[in-house]
Amino acid sequence: MAKQGYLNLKNAQYSMPADAAAYQSPPFYYRNTRSISVAFETDTEAALQALPAPLAIAEPATAVLSFYEYPWTTFGPYNEAILSILVEHKGRPMSYIMHIAVTTEPPMLAGREIWGFPKKLAQIEFKSERDMVYGTLERPAGVRLASAIVRPERPATNGHSSAPPAVSFRLIPSAEENGRPVCADIIETHTEVKVHEAWTGTGSIAFTEGSRLDPWNRLPVKRVIQASYVLSEMTLGFGKVIDRLE
Numbered sequence: 001m002a003k004q005g006y007l008n009l010k011n012a013q014y015s016m017p018a019d020a021a022a023y024q025s026p027p028f029y030y031r032n033t034r035s036i037s038v039a040f041e042t043d044t045e046a047a048l049q050a051l052p053a054p055l056a057i058a059e060p061a062t063a064v065l066s067f068y069e070y071p072w073t074t075f076g077p078y079n080e081a082i083l084s085i086l087v088e089h090k091g092r093p094m095s096y097i098m099h100i101a102v103t104t105e106p107p108m109l110a111g112r113e114i115w116g117f118p119k120k121l122a123q124i125e126f127k128s129e130r131d132m133v134y135g136t137l138e139r140p141a142g143v144r145l146a147s148a149i150v151r152p153e154r155p156a157t158n159g160h161s162s163a164p165p166a167v168s169f170r171l172i173p174s175a176e177e178n179g180r181p182v183c184a185d186i187i188e189t190h191t192e193v194k195v196h197e198a199w200t201g202t203g204s205i206a207f208t209e210g211s212r213l214d215p216w217n218r219l220p221v222k223r224v225i226q227a228s229y230v231l232s233e234m235t236l237g238f239g240k241v242i243d244r245l246e
Contacts, residue, residue, distance in 0.1 A: 015113065023075070023110040030073045030234040034126065036133050036150040037066040038203040039226045042219040047085050050098050050218060052169045054186050054243040055087045062086040063219045064095070065148050065205050067135025069126035078104040079124040081137040081146065083216055087167065089242060094167040094188065099216055101137055115239045116170025116187045120214070133229050137216070144208040145216045152229040153201035165190045167242070186243035192235040203227020 013021035044061040051057065068080040083099040101122035102108050111117035122139035134149040166189045172182040203224055207217035 015110070023106050026114065027235050027237040028074045028110075030070055030232075030236070032071050033230075033232045033234060034069040034133075035066060035230045035232070036126075036135055036148055036203070037064055037228050037230075038148045038150065038205045038224060039064045040205060040224050041222040042085075043222070046219055051085065051087065051096060052186060052245060054245070055089055055094070055096055055167065057085065057087055060222075062225065063098075065146060067124065067126050067137075067148055073107075075107040075110070076104060078102050078107055079126050079135075080107070081122070081124050081135060083146070083219070084166070085219075086164070089167060089186070089188075093164040095164045097166055097168045098219075099214070101139060101214075112170075115166075115189045116168040116185060118168070122214075139211070139214050143211065145211060145214055146205070146207050148203065148205045150203040150227045150229050151201045152199035154199065156198035156200045156228060163193070168239075169245075184245035185241045186245070187239040188242045189239040190237070192237070193232050194234070195230060195232045197231040199229045201227055201229065 007018055012018040014025045015021045015023050040063055041060050042063045044057060044059055047057055047061045047063065064084045066082045070080065071077050081101045082097060085096045085098055087094050087096045097117055100117050100119050101124060102119050103124050108119040108121055111119040120139065122137055123141045125136045127134060132149050132151050135147065136144060137146040138144050168187050170183055170185040170187050174180055174182055205221060210217045
């Protein structure tokens, strides 16, 4: 006679595999983070093509390319690149994560499954040279999708102000052919950030090579609006479903 398994929702671990979780539950902690961000004006129609229906863009459309170096986190050390769009949800300012790449598996798995961050593995460098701090993104290695350079020049007057919360689109397909997606959630995530230093300066960005697999060049750069360099620590907690695509 066949015997049933003992694993159930009460004794399963937090994430898959259910008997050996790939990552723990939030919050996740970050220390000694370095980041650069370059905000730029882009084409509204191009941005709308990549934006879920519950979100809206106020013109002129603004996007942000950011690179992060995480030397110590509870995911382990890794680097990250993010392409986001400044949006609104029912009048609330938010930052929609359009593309995001990381260098290791734990933050990729948790990011996709918990918050719907569309993370992929890539080669990401975060370095300093002379008076410049720069980041590069390659996927696959040798194919340069994006880069940013920032020269920190003066302390940021608003360095300790809070940024708009991140919002993402968690799309999980059905296991059945032609089945409805298991979820199509719009998720808000607020990251607690303690800024130690914030600088503004001159910045530039480039989307060097186009890729239909990773269209980071979808948003044309009309003009650079602002560039920043930040030293911080962060706490990444749970998200909240604020809308769904029907």
